[in-house]
Amino acid sequence: MVEKKKVVVFLPKPHKHDYHHAMPLSVLSTTSLIDRSKFDVQVFSATDRYDFESRLLKHAKDAVCFSVSCLTGYQIQNAIDMIQKVRKANPKLPIIWGGWHASILPQQTLESKYADIVVIGQGERTFAELTERLASGKSLRGLQGIAYKDQNKKIVFNKPRPFEDPNNFPPLPVDLINVEDFIDDRDELRELVYITSQGCPFDCGFCAEPLVFKRMWKGLSAKRVGEDLQKLVKKHDVGFVTFSDDNFFVSEKRVQEICKEIIKRNLNIKWGRVNGRTRQLINMKKETWELMRKSGCADILVGAESGMQEGLDLINKMTSIEDTVKLIELAREYDIEITPSLMVGLPFPSYKQAKSEAERNAITEKELNAILDMLDQAYPTKDYFEVLLFVFTPYPGNPLFQKSIDLGFKPPKKLEEWAFFDIEQQNLPWISDELYGKVQQLMDFIFPYSCNKYLQRHAKGLKPIHWIFHKTALFRWKHRFFAFPIEHKLLMLFRNVRSILRR
Numbered sequence: 001m002v003e004k005k006k007v008v009v010f011l012p013k014p015h016k017h018d019y020h021h022a023m024p025l026s027v028l029s030t031t032s033l034i035d036r037s038k039f040d041v042q043v044f045s046a047t048d049r050y051d052f053e054s055r056l057l058k059h060a061k062d063a064v065c066f067s068v069s070c071l072t073g074y075q076i077q078n079a080i081d082m083i084q085k086v087r088k089a090n091p092k093l094p095i096i097w098g099g100w101h102a103s104i105l106p107q108q109t110l111e112s113k114y115a116d117i118v119v120i121g122q123g124e125r126t127f128a129e130l131t132e133r134l135a136s137g138k139s140l141r142g143l144q145g146i147a148y149k150d151q152n153k154k155i156v157f158n159k160p161r162p163f164e165d166p167n168n169f170p171p172l173p174v175d176l177i178n179v180e181d182f183i184d185d186r187d188e189l190r191e192l193v194y195i196t197s198q199g200c201p202f203d204c205g206f207c208a209e210p211l212v213f214k215r216m217w218k219g220l221s222a223k224r225v226g227e228d229l230q231k232l233v234k235k236h237d238v239g240f241v242t243f244s245d246d247n248f249f250v251s252e253k254r255v256q257e258i259c260k261e262i263i264k265r266n267l268n269i270k271w272g273r274v275n276g277r278t279r280q281l282i283n284m285k286k287e288t289w290e291l292m293r294k295s296g297c298a299d300i301l302v303g304a305e306s307g308m309q310e311g312l313d314l315i316n317k318m319t320s321i322e323d324t325v326k327l328i329e330l331a332r333e334y335d336i337e338i339t340p341s342l343m344v345g346l347p348f349p350s351y352k353q354a355k356s357e358a359e360r361n362a363i364t365e366k367e368l369n370a371i372l373d374m375l376d377q378a379y380p381t382k383d384y385f386e387v388l389l390f391v392f393t394p395y396p397g398n399p400l401f402q403k404s405i406d407l408g409f410k411p412p413k414k415l416e417e418w419a420f421f422d423i424e425q426q427n428l429p430w431i432s433d434e435l436y437g438k439v440q441q442l443m444d445f446i447f448p449y450s451c452n453k454y455l456q457r458h459a460k461g462l463k464p465i466h467w468i469f470h471k472t473a474l475f476r477w478k479h480r481f482f483a484f485p486i487e488h489k490l491l492m493l494f495r496n497v498r499s500i501l502r503r
């Protein structure tokens with residue numbers, strides 16, 4: 001029997017103090033076309049649920065390649081740390097980068113000593129062909145969808161690979177992982193993450209998706225989704241399925257069909273945390289909303305983005321503030337929660353005219369107040385499930401990235417520098433440290449503690465303290481009062497101590 005060649009793939013940690021608890025869909029999917037009769041595929045995700053590192057390094061010793069998949073930010077640092085260890089174990093091992101960051105900046109990625117090959121865009125077929133070539137020692141010339149360093153360390157770009165319908169690919173090779181390591185808990189239900197589509201046809205000005213998939217979108221057929229879910233749900237006793245598609249609702253017909261599959265197969269699940277766009281959702285038929293409710297849709301994550309029309313237009317969101325409010329009211333009729341995801345600190349051209357820090361702060365304050373006003377309108381009784389608020393972060397390559405440079409943002413110039421580029425620590429000339437503090441206070445304290453649903457779900461025990469926090473959060477929200485955030489600091493101190501004690 002011929003010995004199989006080893007391929008090792010790794011999904012690095014998302015944040016310094018965070019591990020993956022969800023299935024590593026991106027890396028699993030890129031291994032789906034590899035010929036398993038010839039290759040021993042080893043998939044690892046940075047998790048704290050088992051000792052992945054020693055196993056990974058053991059397999060890397062005699063592998064034909066080591067591959068990492070990263071978003072911009074800390075994942076890059078974690079990937080580099082692992083590559084350094086892998087190189088010690090196997091110095092000549094080709095290092096492959098995939099994922100959004102390397103797909104958007106392949107040249108810069110390959111200029112780093114930590115990268116030999118970049119898989120650009122959709123990776124399934126490219127990665128399978130690449131492993132064949134590496135295993136047989138053939139040249140990488142002509143292999144579509146990659147850039148690489150040749151023998152003289154010259155960076156070579158091959159032709160891009162056309163986007164392919166994921167229905168051509170086999171089901172996710174979940175046998176490559178222990179699925180039980182990636183079951184999470186969602187309101188006391190066993191939660192599993194699954195993906196039903198690739199790409200997105202829109203081009204929001206801050207998003208990396210249009211750069212990677214060139215505004216292409218393809219969804220798995222409803223039958224295929226139904227079959228996959230049936231196997232996973234029954235085998236692992238799953239009660240909640242999170243669909244991690246970038247845009248689940250591109251085809252309303254397909255949404256209806258998926259709902260019908262879930263109902264027909266008696267899956268008896270809740271599903272949600274699914275991304276959608278405001279306009280798409282409010283234009284959906286009543287019949288679709290009914291089917292979603294009936295099939296167990298619990299919540300939808302909506303890129304509401306801004307409380308100002310000027311902000312939505314800057315992003316090219318093709319919607320309005322009224323639409324966002326209308327959507328939240330509409331979903332309420334079907335007992336479906338909308339989780340709005342919002343940003344503050346967008347790179348408005350008006351910052352150019354601002355002559356002082358006070359004038360710049362006035363612009364961000366107006367933006368933040370507009371968000372709170374919109375939330376007041378949409379949730380007069382604060383009956384939301386969750387609200388997400390971020391400080392705008394200029395990710396490479398999109399239109400708002402360029403606008404940020406025009407306002408004085410100095411982007412990292414090397415792969416290694418992007419590793420320290422994070423959502424929580426930016427140096428954007430128009431954004432004050434105070435704004436980061438306010439957003440943190442809203443996310444950690446004011447939004448959750450203003451919401452009765454949050455208190456019912458999470459605030460168990462110590463009832464008098466939660467009551468005081470609840471009243472204080474409501475007061476702060478009502479009066480837009482962020483100074484002296486003593487309760488927020490106390491809460492963070494408590495959480496830090498608790499996490500140290502649990503280690």
Ligand code: SF4
Pocket residue numbers: 200201202203204207208209210246247277303
């Ligand atoms: S709809 Fe979502 S995934 Fe699509 S471009 Fe906009 S932000 Fe990106």
